[in-house]
Amino acid sequence: MIQDLEYLVKLQEIDLKVREQELAKEQYPKAVADLEKRIDGARETSVATSERLARLASEVTTADEQVAKLRESLAKSQERLNSIQTNKEYDAVHKEIEAQKALLTSAEGRKTTLESDIEKGKAALEEAEKAYENAKAELQPQIDDLQAKIGKIDSVIAEIMAERAKISPMVSHPTMRTYDSIRKKKKSGRAVSMVNQEKTCGVCFMILQPQLCSEIRRGTKIILCESCGSMLIWDETAGS
Numbered sequence: 001m002i003q004d005l006e007y008l009v010k011l012q013e014i015d016l017k018v019r020e021q022e023l024a025k026e027q028y029p030k031a032v033a034d035l036e037k038r039i040d041g042a043r044e045t046s047v048a049t050s051e052r053l054a055r056l057a058s059e060v061t062t063a064d065e066q067v068a069k070l071r072e073s074l075a076k077s078q079e080r081l082n083s084i085q086t087n088k089e090y091d092a093v094h095k096e097i098e099a100q101k102a103l104l105t106s107a108e109g110r111k112t113t114l115e116s117d118i119e120k121g122k123a124a125l126e127e128a129e130k131a132y133e134n135a136k137a138e139l140q141p142q143i144d145d146l147q148a149k150i151g152k153i154d155s156v157i158a159e160i161m162a163e164r165a166k167i168s169p170m171v172s173h174p175t176m177r178t179y180d181s182i183r184k185k186k187k188s189g190r191a192v193s194m195v196n197q198e199k200t201c202g203v204c205f206m207i208l209q210p211q212l213c214s215e216i217r218r219g220t221k222i223i224l225c226e227s228c229g230s231m232l233i234w235d236e237t238a239g240s
């Protein structure tokens with residue numbers, strides 16, 4: 001194989017590494033934001049549950065006061081029964097007592113419901129707090145790891161670029177031009193296609209004619225895949 005192509009294979013490896021870092025630079029901050037959002041979501045659920053519990057506690061206090069007031073007025077009405085003179089008066093107070101009893105039953109029922117809601121709310125709060133703690137314990141290390149990686153990306157890229165600067169002068173200008181123009185067109189950034197015993201294009205897997213394969217193997221000129229336009233290079237590591 002002409003040396004040009006050998007260096008080109010190395011260059012492709014380097015460029016794919018740079019590309020990987022650049023993609024990470026784009027994607028990691030979003031990944032961090034997503035993880036932070038999950039932690040925030042768990043915290044918000046916990047806060048909302050705790051607020052709901054506080055509301056229920058205040059409602060139960062109100063219901064308690066209501067029950068006390070109703071009991072008091074009921075007792076007063078019952079006391080009045082003792083000093084009643086006429087049947088008419090008796091009927092009126094008796095009716096009043098019935099109405100007060102109904103109100104009391106309903107207030108007590110409401111209080112019972114609220115107390116049971118509070119018990120459920122307490123269990124829900126405990127669960128929400130646990131979920132928040134778990135989310136932090138699970139996701140925060142991932143966030144820290146990503147942030148450490150984000151912090152290093154530029155220096156990693158600089159290191160790879162230094163390596164690239166050593167290799168790129170080894171590739172002739174025409175080969176480099178072909179490589180760059182193909183690379184720019186490829187979404188994957190992969191311009192070089194390694195061909196081995198399988199005799200297919202390493203990028204698009206089109207089957208290559210035996211004669212073409214022999215030419216690729218000789219490596220005396222640049223051959224492009226008819227299907228995907230990649231530069232076909234024989235994979236020396238694949239053996240003969």
Ligand SMILES: [Zn+2]
Binds near residue numbers: 204205226227228229
């Ligand atoms: Zn191809």
